């Protein structure tokens with residue numbers, strides 16, 4: 001009986017560590033809309049035109065100074081209704097998501113999120129019917 005105790009203790013320690021980190025992650029997710037916004041920026045096509053770090057491409061201008069040059073309401077309007085070349089996103093983003101993007105664009109220190117994992121090409125034999 002006594003010999004099992006250290007193992008049990010180790011398991012309990014692991015379990016309690018695990019259960020401690022879970023609420024922490026949930027807490028962080030809730031507290032940081034700009035992180036959610038950074039992920040949306042990457043995944044909803046913004047980065048395609050504005051660049052992964054919002055520094056601009058041939059398709060869209062740099063958004064580096066948006067924090068100073070645009071009011072929150074103007075950013076919301078631009079994302080919702082688009083512009084001359086930018087598409088409107090009011091159909092594809094919820095209000096919450098638009099606000100998260102605004103939080104990201106207005107953050108003093110914008111969070112950097114890793115590139116999406118699906119960017120790594122993984123050729124599958126099924127997707128190539130020519131062979």
Ligand code: HEC
Nearest residue numbers: 045046049059060061075078079082083084085086089101
């Ligand atoms: C198809 C390319 C394209 C996509 C996708 C796109 N944009 Fe744009 N964006 C532009 C262009 C071009 C402009 C310049 C104004 C115009 O022509 O609409 C612009 C302007 C802006 C501006 C105003 C910048 C300024 O200084 O006036 C903001 C803010 C912005 N985009 C945010 C976003 C966000 C957030 C997303 C993703 C939800 C996004 N854009 C997706 C092309 C794009």
